[in-house]
Amino acid sequence: MDQIIDNALLKQLDEAIKLYIDDDIQCDESKVAVISLLVSYHSRMNDINFLINNHRLNSANVLMRVAFETYVYLKYIFEKNNRMKNRAKAYYFHDFQKFSYYLQHLDQTSITTTDELITDLNKSKNKKVLGPHKNVNNYFNDMRAKFRKCFVIKDQKLDFQLLKDSDKFKKCKIDSWKWYNDDGKTLDFLHLATRLNLIDEYAALYAPTSDDIHSDGLQHQLQFSRNQITVQESFDPLTLVFFRGSILELIQTLGKYIHSSQNRRKVTQRLQKARTIYLARHSLHLLKKNH
Template sequence: MRRLKKIQSEADKVFDNVVNGYFQKSGTVEFGYADASILGLLENLINHTKTLIVLIEKKHYDSLDIILRTVFENYVYLRYILETNTDLRAKSYVYSCKINEIRLHNSLIEDSLTGNKIRNFLNTPKHKVDNYIFEGMNQDYKNRVLSVYLNEIGMKRVEQKWYNIDGKTRNFKSLCNKLDLSVEYDIIYSILSAETHGKDAMAKFEFKDDHVSLIKNIKSIEFYSSISGLYLMDSIENVYKYYKLTKDLKKFQTLLKINYKYM
Protein backbone atom coordinates (compact mmCIF):
# COMPACT_ATOMS: atom_id res chain seq x y z
CA MET A 1 0.00 0.00 0.00
CA ARG A 2 2.89 2.38 0.75
CA ARG A 3 4.26 1.59 -2.68
CA LEU A 4 0.97 2.50 -4.37
CA LYS A 5 0.75 5.77 -2.43
CA LYS A 6 4.27 6.66 -3.50
CA ILE A 7 3.47 5.98 -7.17
CA GLN A 8 0.29 8.03 -6.85
CA SER A 9 2.25 10.88 -5.26
CA GLU A 10 4.69 10.87 -8.19
CA ALA A 11 1.76 10.70 -10.63
CA ASP A 12 0.47 14.02 -9.31
CA LYS A 13 3.64 15.66 -10.66
CA VAL A 14 3.25 14.44 -14.24
CA PHE A 15 0.91 17.17 -15.50
CA ASP A 16 3.16 20.00 -14.24
CA ASN A 17 6.25 18.22 -15.59
CA VAL A 18 4.64 17.91 -19.02
CA VAL A 19 3.51 21.55 -19.05
CA ASN A 20 6.85 22.91 -17.83
CA GLY A 21 9.13 20.48 -19.61
CA TYR A 22 7.33 20.21 -22.92
CA PHE A 23 4.87 23.00 -23.67
CA GLN A 24 6.56 25.95 -21.97
CA LYS A 25 10.03 24.84 -22.98
CA SER A 26 9.17 24.60 -26.66
CA GLY A 27 6.96 27.69 -26.61
CA THR A 28 5.35 26.93 -29.98
CA VAL A 29 3.60 23.61 -29.33
CA GLU A 30 -0.19 23.79 -29.22
CA PHE A 31 -2.34 21.72 -26.88
CA GLY A 32 -4.09 19.29 -29.24
CA TYR A 33 -6.34 16.25 -29.32
CA ALA A 34 -3.49 13.93 -28.34
CA ASP A 35 -2.61 16.00 -25.30
CA ALA A 36 -6.23 16.26 -24.17
CA SER A 37 -6.71 12.50 -24.48
CA ILE A 38 -3.41 11.45 -22.93
CA LEU A 39 -3.48 13.78 -19.97
CA GLY A 40 -7.23 13.38 -19.49
CA LEU A 41 -7.04 9.58 -19.35
CA LEU A 42 -4.00 9.73 -17.05
CA GLU A 43 -5.82 12.14 -14.74
CA ASN A 44 -8.81 9.83 -14.66
CA LEU A 45 -6.55 6.88 -13.88
CA ILE A 46 -4.87 8.84 -11.06
CA ASN A 47 -8.19 9.94 -9.54
CA HIS A 48 -9.58 6.39 -9.51
CA THR A 49 -6.35 5.17 -7.91
CA LYS A 50 -6.78 7.79 -5.19
CA THR A 51 -10.35 6.60 -4.66
CA LEU A 52 -9.13 3.02 -4.37
CA ILE A 53 -6.55 4.05 -1.76
CA VAL A 54 -9.16 5.88 0.32
CA LEU A 55 -11.57 2.93 0.20
CA ILE A 56 -8.85 0.50 1.29
CA GLU A 57 -7.74 2.74 4.15
CA LYS A 58 -11.33 3.09 5.36
CA LYS A 59 -11.88 -0.66 4.90
CA HIS A 60 -14.74 -0.14 2.45
CA TYR A 61 -14.01 -3.05 0.13
CA ASP A 62 -17.28 -3.62 -1.72
CA SER A 63 -16.57 -1.29 -4.65
CA LEU A 64 -12.89 -2.10 -5.17
CA ASP A 65 -13.64 -4.40 -8.14
CA ILE A 66 -15.53 -1.62 -9.93
CA ILE A 67 -12.77 0.93 -9.30
CA LEU A 68 -9.98 -1.39 -10.43
CA ARG A 69 -11.96 -2.31 -13.54
CA THR A 70 -12.14 1.38 -14.46
CA VAL A 71 -8.42 1.77 -13.76
CA PHE A 72 -7.74 -1.10 -16.18
CA GLU A 73 -9.98 0.43 -18.86
CA ASN A 74 -8.20 3.79 -18.65
CA TYR A 75 -4.83 2.07 -18.75
CA VAL A 76 -5.77 0.11 -21.89
CA TYR A 77 -7.17 3.19 -23.66
CA LEU A 78 -4.11 5.26 -22.81
CA ARG A 79 -1.75 2.50 -23.90
CA TYR A 80 -3.63 2.12 -27.19
CA ILE A 81 -3.44 5.84 -27.96
CA LEU A 82 0.27 6.03 -27.12
CA GLU A 83 1.22 2.85 -29.02
CA THR A 84 1.17 4.31 -32.57
CA ASN A 85 -0.84 6.73 -34.76
CA THR A 86 -1.37 8.76 -31.61
CA ASP A 87 -2.90 11.82 -33.25
CA LEU A 88 -5.54 9.84 -35.17
CA ARG A 89 -6.40 7.56 -32.24
CA ALA A 90 -6.65 10.50 -29.85
CA LYS A 91 -8.86 12.41 -32.28
CA SER A 92 -11.12 9.37 -32.58
CA TYR A 93 -11.38 9.19 -28.78
CA VAL A 94 -12.21 12.90 -28.45
CA TYR A 95 -14.86 12.79 -31.18
CA SER A 96 -16.46 9.69 -29.73
CA CYS A 97 -16.89 11.69 -26.51
CA LYS A 98 -18.48 14.49 -28.54
CA ILE A 99 -20.86 11.99 -30.15
CA ASN A 100 -21.88 10.72 -26.71
CA GLU A 101 -22.67 14.31 -25.73
CA ILE A 102 -24.77 14.67 -28.89
CA ARG A 103 -26.70 11.50 -28.00
CA LEU A 104 -27.39 12.85 -24.53
CA HIS A 105 -28.49 16.20 -25.95
CA ASN A 106 -30.83 14.49 -28.41
CA SER A 107 -32.42 12.53 -25.57
CA LEU A 108 -32.90 15.67 -23.50
CA ILE A 109 -34.58 17.73 -26.25
CA GLU A 110 -36.63 14.90 -27.69
CA ASP A 111 -40.36 15.70 -27.92
CA SER A 112 -41.48 12.36 -26.62
CA LEU A 113 -42.62 10.68 -23.44
CA THR A 114 -39.06 9.53 -22.77
CA GLY A 115 -37.67 13.03 -23.33
CA ASN A 116 -40.23 14.52 -20.96
CA LYS A 117 -39.44 11.91 -18.31
CA ILE A 118 -35.71 12.64 -18.52
CA ARG A 119 -36.24 16.42 -18.26
CA ASN A 120 -38.65 15.97 -15.33
CA PHE A 121 -36.18 13.69 -13.59
CA LEU A 122 -33.43 16.30 -14.01
CA ASN A 123 -35.86 19.11 -13.18
CA THR A 124 -34.68 20.91 -16.33
CA PRO A 125 -37.07 22.68 -18.74
CA LYS A 126 -36.39 22.12 -22.42
CA HIS A 127 -35.23 25.70 -23.06
CA LYS A 128 -32.55 25.41 -20.37
CA VAL A 129 -31.01 22.37 -22.04
CA ASP A 130 -29.70 24.47 -24.93
CA ASN A 131 -29.15 27.73 -23.06
CA TYR A 132 -27.24 26.39 -20.07
CA ILE A 133 -26.28 22.72 -20.28
CA PHE A 134 -25.37 22.36 -23.97
CA GLU A 135 -24.61 25.87 -25.14
CA GLY A 136 -23.66 25.86 -28.83
CA MET A 137 -25.00 22.36 -29.48
CA ASN A 138 -26.81 23.25 -32.71
CA GLN A 139 -27.37 21.12 -35.79
CA ASP A 140 -24.34 22.58 -37.62
CA TYR A 141 -22.11 21.51 -34.75
CA LYS A 142 -23.59 18.02 -34.73
CA ASN A 143 -23.12 17.65 -38.48
CA ARG A 144 -19.47 18.75 -38.23
CA VAL A 145 -18.75 16.24 -35.46
CA LEU A 146 -20.36 13.37 -37.36
CA SER A 147 -18.56 14.38 -40.56
CA VAL A 148 -15.16 14.31 -38.85
CA TYR A 149 -15.84 10.92 -37.24
CA LEU A 150 -17.02 9.33 -40.47
CA ASN A 151 -14.97 11.10 -43.12
CA GLU A 152 -11.72 12.30 -41.53
CA ILE A 153 -11.22 9.51 -39.00
CA GLY A 154 -12.68 6.96 -41.40
CA MET A 155 -15.37 5.22 -39.38
CA LYS A 156 -18.08 3.43 -41.36
CA ARG A 157 -20.80 3.95 -38.76
CA VAL A 158 -21.42 6.45 -35.98
CA GLU A 159 -21.92 3.52 -33.59
CA GLN A 160 -18.45 2.14 -34.34
CA LYS A 161 -16.15 1.97 -31.31
CA TRP A 162 -13.59 4.76 -31.32
CA TYR A 163 -10.72 2.25 -31.10
CA ASN A 164 -12.07 0.21 -34.03
CA ILE A 165 -10.31 2.31 -36.65
CA ASP A 166 -9.09 -0.77 -38.51
CA GLY A 167 -12.57 -2.31 -38.56
CA LYS A 168 -11.27 -5.42 -36.79
CA THR A 169 -11.26 -4.27 -33.15
CA ARG A 170 -14.96 -4.55 -32.44
CA ASN A 171 -14.94 -4.83 -28.65
CA PHE A 172 -12.80 -4.28 -25.58
CA LYS A 173 -11.58 -7.88 -25.53
CA SER A 174 -10.32 -7.51 -29.12
CA LEU A 175 -8.54 -4.31 -28.09
CA CYS A 176 -6.81 -6.11 -25.21
CA ASN A 177 -5.76 -8.92 -27.55
CA LYS A 178 -4.36 -6.35 -29.96
CA LEU A 179 -2.25 -4.82 -27.17
CA ASP A 180 -1.05 -8.24 -25.97
CA LEU A 181 -3.16 -7.92 -22.82
CA SER A 182 -5.31 -11.02 -23.33
CA VAL A 183 -4.09 -12.62 -20.11
CA GLU A 184 -4.85 -9.48 -18.12
CA TYR A 185 -8.30 -9.33 -19.68
CA ASP A 186 -9.12 -12.96 -18.86
CA ILE A 187 -7.70 -12.96 -15.33
CA ILE A 188 -8.47 -9.44 -14.17
CA TYR A 189 -11.11 -7.75 -16.29
CA SER A 190 -13.48 -10.71 -16.68
CA ILE A 191 -13.42 -11.40 -12.95
CA LEU A 192 -13.89 -7.76 -12.03
CA SER A 193 -16.78 -7.42 -14.47
CA ALA A 194 -18.83 -9.89 -12.43
CA GLU A 195 -19.41 -7.37 -9.64
CA THR A 196 -19.79 -4.44 -12.02
CA HIS A 197 -22.69 -6.17 -13.79
CA GLY A 198 -24.17 -7.60 -10.59
CA LYS A 199 -23.39 -11.20 -11.56
CA ASP A 200 -21.72 -12.06 -8.25
CA ALA A 201 -24.68 -11.19 -6.02
CA MET A 202 -25.41 -14.78 -5.00
CA ALA A 203 -21.71 -15.41 -4.35
CA LYS A 204 -21.97 -13.08 -1.36
CA PHE A 205 -24.37 -15.42 0.47
CA GLU A 206 -24.07 -18.87 1.95
CA PHE A 207 -27.21 -21.02 2.15
CA LYS A 208 -27.16 -23.75 4.78
CA ASP A 209 -30.24 -25.51 6.14
CA ASP A 210 -32.71 -22.74 7.00
CA HIS A 211 -30.06 -20.05 7.43
CA VAL A 212 -28.60 -17.51 5.06
CA SER A 213 -25.22 -16.00 5.92
CA LEU A 214 -23.42 -13.06 4.34
CA ILE A 215 -19.94 -13.92 3.09
CA LYS A 216 -17.28 -11.22 3.13
CA ASN A 217 -15.67 -12.13 -0.17
CA ILE A 218 -12.64 -9.83 -0.11
CA LYS A 219 -9.67 -10.36 -2.40
CA SER A 220 -6.24 -9.65 -1.01
CA ILE A 221 -5.59 -5.92 -0.53
CA GLU A 222 -2.22 -6.59 -2.11
CA PHE A 223 -4.09 -7.69 -5.25
CA TYR A 224 -5.75 -4.29 -5.67
CA SER A 225 -2.75 -2.18 -4.70
CA SER A 226 -0.26 -4.15 -6.81
CA ILE A 227 -2.37 -4.24 -9.97
CA SER A 228 -3.40 -0.57 -9.84
CA GLY A 229 0.19 0.41 -9.00
CA LEU A 230 1.56 -1.45 -12.03
CA TYR A 231 -0.95 0.17 -14.39
CA LEU A 232 -0.31 3.64 -13.02
CA MET A 233 3.46 3.17 -13.08
CA ASP A 234 3.48 1.92 -16.68
CA SER A 235 1.19 4.78 -17.77
CA ILE A 236 3.46 7.41 -16.21
CA GLU A 237 6.52 5.95 -17.93
CA ASN A 238 4.71 5.83 -21.29
CA VAL A 239 3.58 9.46 -20.97
CA TYR A 240 7.10 10.64 -20.14
CA LYS A 241 8.45 8.68 -23.12
CA TYR A 242 5.84 10.19 -25.46
CA TYR A 243 6.76 13.75 -24.44
CA LYS A 244 10.49 12.84 -24.48
CA LEU A 245 10.93 13.98 -20.87
CA THR A 246 14.04 11.86 -20.30
CA LYS A 247 15.12 13.49 -17.04
CA ASP A 248 11.67 13.15 -15.46
CA LEU A 249 11.47 9.53 -16.62
CA LYS A 250 14.88 8.63 -15.14
CA LYS A 251 14.03 10.40 -11.89
CA PHE A 252 10.74 8.53 -11.64
CA GLN A 253 12.38 5.18 -12.38
CA THR A 254 15.15 5.84 -9.83
CA LEU A 255 12.62 6.71 -7.11
CA LEU A 256 10.73 3.52 -7.84
CA LYS A 257 13.87 1.40 -7.61
CA ILE A 258 14.78 2.97 -4.27
CA ASN A 259 11.28 2.61 -2.83
CA TYR A 260 10.82 -0.96 -4.07
CA LYS A 261 13.85 -1.98 -2.00
CA TYR A 262 12.44 -0.63 1.24
CA MET A 263 8.71 -1.31 0.85
Protein backbone atom coordinates in the same frame (compact mmCIF):
# COMPACT_ATOMS: atom_id res chain seq x y z
CA MET B 1 0.89 -2.20 3.13
CA ASP B 2 0.68 -5.02 0.61
CA GLN B 3 -3.04 -4.36 0.38
CA ILE B 4 -2.87 -1.01 -1.44
CA ILE B 5 -1.16 0.64 -4.39
CA ASP B 6 1.87 2.41 -2.96
CA ASN B 7 1.17 6.08 -2.30
CA ALA B 8 4.84 6.83 -2.97
CA LEU B 9 4.46 5.34 -6.45
CA LEU B 10 1.30 7.34 -7.06
CA LYS B 11 3.15 10.50 -6.06
CA GLN B 12 5.82 9.86 -8.72
CA LEU B 13 3.12 9.39 -11.37
CA ASP B 14 1.36 12.56 -10.23
CA GLU B 15 4.59 14.54 -10.61
CA ALA B 16 5.22 13.03 -14.06
CA ILE B 17 1.71 13.98 -15.17
CA LYS B 18 2.28 17.57 -14.00
CA LEU B 19 5.51 17.71 -16.03
CA TYR B 20 3.65 16.43 -19.08
CA ILE B 21 0.94 19.06 -18.58
CA ASP B 22 3.52 21.84 -18.17
CA ASP B 23 5.47 20.82 -21.29
CA ASP B 24 6.16 23.57 -23.81
CA ILE B 25 4.20 21.96 -26.67
CA GLN B 26 0.94 23.61 -27.72
CA CYS B 27 -2.09 22.07 -26.04
CA ASP B 28 -4.54 20.69 -28.61
CA GLU B 29 -7.43 18.19 -28.49
CA SER B 30 -5.07 15.21 -28.44
CA LYS B 31 -3.16 16.46 -25.41
CA VAL B 32 -6.37 17.37 -23.59
CA ALA B 33 -7.62 13.81 -24.16
CA VAL B 34 -4.40 12.25 -22.86
CA ILE B 35 -4.32 14.51 -19.81
CA SER B 36 -7.93 13.69 -18.93
CA LEU B 37 -7.20 9.95 -19.13
CA LEU B 38 -3.98 10.25 -17.11
CA VAL B 39 -5.64 12.30 -14.37
CA SER B 40 -8.57 9.88 -14.32
CA TYR B 41 -6.27 6.86 -14.03
CA HIS B 42 -4.30 8.41 -11.19
CA SER B 43 -7.54 9.37 -9.42
CA ARG B 44 -9.01 5.88 -9.83
CA MET B 45 -5.98 4.29 -8.18
CA ASN B 46 -6.22 6.70 -5.25
CA ASP B 47 -9.91 5.83 -4.94
CA ILE B 48 -9.09 2.11 -5.01
CA ASN B 49 -6.76 2.63 -2.04
CA PHE B 50 -9.47 4.55 -0.19
CA LEU B 51 -12.02 1.78 -0.72
CA ILE B 52 -9.60 -0.95 0.33
CA ASN B 53 -8.63 0.94 3.48
CA ASN B 54 -12.33 1.27 4.32
CA HIS B 55 -13.02 -2.41 3.58
CA ARG B 56 -15.28 -1.64 0.60
CA LEU B 57 -13.74 -4.47 -1.36
CA ASN B 58 -16.53 -5.12 -3.86
CA SER B 59 -16.49 -1.44 -4.77
CA ALA B 60 -12.71 -1.59 -5.08
CA ASN B 61 -13.05 -4.52 -7.48
CA VAL B 62 -15.48 -2.55 -9.63
CA LEU B 63 -13.17 0.46 -9.67
CA MET B 64 -10.24 -1.76 -10.68
CA ARG B 65 -12.25 -2.70 -13.75
CA VAL B 66 -12.78 0.98 -14.59
CA ALA B 67 -9.11 1.78 -13.95
CA PHE B 68 -8.00 -1.11 -16.16
CA GLU B 69 -10.26 0.21 -18.92
CA THR B 70 -8.62 3.63 -18.65
CA TYR B 71 -5.14 2.09 -18.72
CA VAL B 72 -5.99 0.13 -21.89
CA TYR B 73 -7.14 3.35 -23.56
CA LEU B 74 -3.87 5.06 -22.65
CA LYS B 75 -1.82 2.11 -23.87
CA TYR B 76 -3.70 2.12 -27.17
CA ILE B 77 -3.18 5.86 -27.67
CA PHE B 78 0.55 5.65 -26.88
CA GLU B 79 1.11 2.37 -28.76
CA LYS B 80 2.24 3.94 -32.04
CA ASN B 81 3.89 7.34 -32.19
CA ASN B 82 2.70 8.09 -35.73
CA ARG B 83 -0.94 7.41 -34.77
CA MET B 84 -0.92 8.92 -31.30
CA LYS B 85 -2.53 12.26 -32.20
CA ASN B 86 -5.31 10.75 -34.30
CA ARG B 87 -6.12 8.17 -31.64
CA ALA B 88 -6.24 10.76 -28.87
CA LYS B 89 -8.40 13.07 -30.99
CA ALA B 90 -10.78 10.21 -31.75
CA TYR B 91 -11.22 9.78 -27.99
CA TYR B 92 -11.72 13.53 -27.57
CA PHE B 93 -14.37 13.84 -30.29
CA HIS B 94 -16.32 10.63 -29.63
CA ASP B 95 -18.55 12.25 -26.99
CA PHE B 96 -21.04 13.16 -29.72
CA GLN B 97 -21.89 9.44 -29.89
CA LYS B 98 -23.31 9.54 -26.36
CA PHE B 99 -25.53 12.48 -27.28
CA SER B 100 -26.68 10.64 -30.41
CA TYR B 101 -27.52 7.53 -28.36
CA TYR B 102 -29.49 9.68 -25.92
CA LEU B 103 -31.50 11.29 -28.70
CA GLN B 104 -32.17 7.92 -30.32
CA HIS B 105 -33.83 6.57 -27.19
CA LEU B 106 -35.43 9.69 -25.75
CA ASP B 107 -38.82 8.97 -27.33
CA GLN B 108 -38.96 5.74 -25.31
CA THR B 109 -39.02 7.71 -22.06
CA SER B 110 -41.68 9.88 -20.47
CA ILE B 111 -39.29 12.82 -20.07
CA THR B 112 -39.79 14.54 -23.42
CA THR B 113 -39.50 13.79 -27.12
CA THR B 114 -36.41 14.01 -29.29
CA ASP B 115 -37.94 16.77 -31.42
CA GLU B 116 -38.96 18.83 -28.39
CA LEU B 117 -35.50 18.62 -26.84
CA ILE B 118 -33.76 19.56 -30.08
CA THR B 119 -36.13 22.52 -30.51
CA ASP B 120 -35.34 23.70 -26.97
CA LEU B 121 -31.60 23.35 -27.55
CA ASN B 122 -31.77 25.23 -30.84
CA LYS B 123 -33.70 28.09 -29.21
CA SER B 124 -31.44 28.30 -26.15
CA LYS B 125 -29.58 31.59 -25.73
CA ASN B 126 -27.05 29.96 -23.41
CA LYS B 127 -23.84 29.75 -25.45
CA LYS B 128 -22.60 26.86 -23.32
CA VAL B 129 -25.38 24.57 -24.57
CA LEU B 130 -24.10 24.05 -28.13
CA GLY B 131 -20.82 25.93 -27.94
CA PRO B 132 -19.88 27.44 -31.31
CA HIS B 133 -22.58 25.49 -33.16
CA LYS B 134 -25.70 27.31 -34.33
CA ASN B 135 -27.97 24.29 -33.91
CA VAL B 136 -27.99 20.57 -33.11
CA ASN B 137 -27.64 19.49 -36.74
CA ASN B 138 -24.65 21.77 -37.16
CA TYR B 139 -23.13 20.21 -34.02
CA PHE B 140 -23.48 16.67 -35.40
CA ASN B 141 -22.15 17.67 -38.83
CA ASP B 142 -19.07 19.22 -37.24
CA MET B 143 -18.37 16.48 -34.69
CA ARG B 144 -18.92 13.62 -37.14
CA ALA B 145 -16.55 15.29 -39.61
CA LYS B 146 -13.84 15.80 -36.98
CA PHE B 147 -14.25 12.24 -35.72
CA ARG B 148 -14.07 10.88 -39.29
CA LYS B 149 -10.76 12.68 -39.93
CA CYS B 150 -9.17 10.66 -37.13
CA PHE B 151 -9.34 7.49 -39.24
CA VAL B 152 -7.33 6.80 -42.39
CA ILE B 153 -9.17 3.58 -43.23
CA LYS B 154 -12.07 3.44 -45.67
CA ASP B 155 -15.30 1.93 -44.44
CA GLN B 156 -18.89 2.69 -45.37
CA LYS B 157 -19.82 2.69 -41.69
CA LEU B 158 -17.67 5.80 -41.28
CA ASP B 159 -19.58 7.66 -43.97
CA PHE B 160 -22.39 10.04 -43.06
CA GLN B 161 -24.75 12.48 -44.71
CA LEU B 162 -24.62 16.14 -43.77
CA LEU B 163 -27.80 17.37 -42.13
CA LYS B 164 -29.52 20.54 -43.27
CA ASP B 165 -30.81 22.93 -40.63
CA SER B 166 -34.38 21.87 -41.37
CA ASP B 167 -33.69 18.11 -41.32
CA LYS B 168 -34.88 15.90 -38.49
CA PHE B 169 -32.17 14.29 -36.38
CA LYS B 170 -30.99 11.07 -37.95
CA LYS B 171 -28.62 8.46 -36.56
CA CYS B 172 -25.64 7.54 -38.74
CA LYS B 173 -23.51 4.41 -38.56
CA ILE B 174 -20.51 6.51 -37.57
CA ASP B 175 -22.35 7.22 -34.30
CA SER B 176 -21.71 3.60 -33.27
CA TRP B 177 -18.12 3.34 -34.52
CA LYS B 178 -15.73 2.61 -31.64
CA TRP B 179 -13.21 5.40 -31.23
CA TYR B 180 -10.39 2.86 -30.87
CA ASN B 181 -11.32 0.94 -34.03
CA ASP B 182 -8.67 2.34 -36.37
CA ASP B 183 -8.18 -0.93 -38.24
CA GLY B 184 -11.83 -1.80 -38.89
CA LYS B 185 -11.48 -4.97 -36.81
CA THR B 186 -11.42 -3.73 -33.19
CA LEU B 187 -15.15 -3.99 -32.61
CA ASP B 188 -15.28 -3.97 -28.80
CA PHE B 189 -13.16 -3.71 -25.66
CA LEU B 190 -12.28 -7.42 -25.68
CA HIS B 191 -10.91 -7.07 -29.20
CA LEU B 192 -8.90 -4.04 -28.06
CA ALA B 193 -7.41 -5.88 -25.06
CA THR B 194 -6.54 -8.84 -27.29
CA ARG B 195 -4.96 -6.56 -29.87
CA LEU B 196 -2.74 -5.00 -27.19
CA ASN B 197 -1.74 -8.43 -25.80
CA LEU B 198 -3.60 -7.76 -22.55
CA ILE B 199 -5.96 -10.71 -22.64
CA ASP B 200 -4.54 -12.23 -19.41
CA GLU B 201 -4.98 -8.92 -17.63
CA TYR B 202 -8.48 -8.65 -19.08
CA ALA B 203 -9.30 -12.08 -17.68
CA ALA B 204 -7.95 -11.13 -14.24
CA LEU B 205 -9.15 -7.54 -13.84
CA TYR B 206 -12.08 -6.95 -16.17
CA ALA B 207 -14.13 -10.07 -16.75
CA PRO B 208 -14.43 -11.28 -13.10
CA THR B 209 -15.88 -7.97 -11.86
CA SER B 210 -18.97 -8.29 -14.03
CA ASP B 211 -20.77 -9.97 -11.10
CA ASP B 212 -19.88 -7.10 -8.76
CA ILE B 213 -21.21 -4.52 -11.22
CA HIS B 214 -24.51 -6.31 -11.82
CA SER B 215 -24.80 -7.76 -8.28
CA ASP B 216 -25.09 -11.24 -9.82
CA GLY B 217 -22.65 -12.81 -7.39
CA LEU B 218 -24.14 -11.42 -4.21
CA GLN B 219 -25.74 -14.71 -3.17
CA HIS B 220 -22.30 -16.32 -3.05
CA GLN B 221 -21.02 -13.64 -0.64
CA LEU B 222 -23.75 -14.02 1.97
CA GLN B 223 -22.95 -15.72 5.27
CA PHE B 224 -25.78 -16.86 7.51
CA SER B 225 -25.91 -17.38 11.24
CA ARG B 226 -28.95 -17.86 13.45
CA ASN B 227 -29.61 -14.15 13.99
CA GLN B 228 -27.50 -12.44 11.37
CA ILE B 229 -26.77 -12.21 7.66
CA THR B 230 -23.45 -10.68 6.62
CA VAL B 231 -21.84 -9.98 3.26
CA GLN B 232 -18.31 -11.33 2.96
CA GLU B 233 -16.34 -9.07 0.62
CA SER B 234 -12.90 -9.97 -0.70
CA PHE B 235 -10.36 -9.19 -3.39
CA ASP B 236 -7.04 -10.61 -4.55
CA PRO B 237 -4.11 -8.34 -3.49
CA LEU B 238 -2.09 -9.74 -6.39
CA THR B 239 -4.27 -7.71 -8.76
CA LEU B 240 -2.57 -4.59 -7.40
CA VAL B 241 0.75 -5.77 -8.87
CA PHE B 242 -0.59 -4.84 -12.30
CA PHE B 243 -1.35 -1.26 -11.25
CA ARG B 244 2.06 -0.81 -9.61
CA GLY B 245 3.77 -1.96 -12.79
CA SER B 246 1.55 0.24 -14.94
CA ILE B 247 2.75 3.30 -13.03
CA LEU B 248 6.36 2.60 -14.05
CA GLU B 249 5.28 2.04 -17.64
CA LEU B 250 3.28 5.27 -17.85
CA ILE B 251 6.04 7.41 -16.33
CA GLN B 252 8.51 5.97 -18.85
CA THR B 253 6.07 6.57 -21.71
CA LEU B 254 5.40 10.17 -20.68
CA GLY B 255 9.13 10.86 -20.84
CA LYS B 256 9.08 9.97 -24.54
CA TYR B 257 6.33 12.49 -25.28
CA ILE B 258 7.76 15.45 -23.37
CA HIS B 259 9.59 17.99 -25.55
CA SER B 260 11.25 20.11 -22.86
CA SER B 261 14.67 18.60 -22.11
CA GLN B 262 14.49 19.90 -18.54
CA ASN B 263 11.10 18.29 -17.92
CA ARG B 264 12.29 15.09 -19.60
CA ARG B 265 15.22 14.87 -17.16
CA LYS B 266 12.83 15.40 -14.25
CA VAL B 267 10.57 12.60 -15.51
CA THR B 268 13.61 10.32 -15.74
CA GLN B 269 14.34 11.12 -12.08
CA ARG B 270 10.73 10.28 -11.19
CA LEU B 271 11.05 6.99 -13.04
CA GLN B 272 14.22 6.10 -11.15
CA LYS B 273 12.53 6.87 -7.83
CA ALA B 274 9.48 4.84 -8.83
CA ARG B 275 11.66 1.87 -9.79
CA THR B 276 13.45 2.06 -6.44
CA ILE B 277 10.11 2.08 -4.60
CA TYR B 278 8.79 -0.79 -6.72
CA LEU B 279 11.91 -2.95 -6.25
CA ALA B 280 11.97 -2.27 -2.50
CA ARG B 281 8.34 -3.38 -2.25
CA HIS B 282 9.03 -6.49 -4.37
CA SER B 283 12.09 -7.41 -2.27
CA LEU B 284 10.12 -6.94 0.97
CA HIS B 285 7.32 -9.13 -0.38
CA LEU B 286 9.77 -11.91 -1.27
CA LEU B 287 11.41 -11.62 2.15
CA LYS B 288 8.06 -11.98 3.94
CA LYS B 289 7.12 -14.87 1.68
CA ASN B 290 10.33 -16.76 2.47
CA HIS B 291 9.81 -16.31 6.19
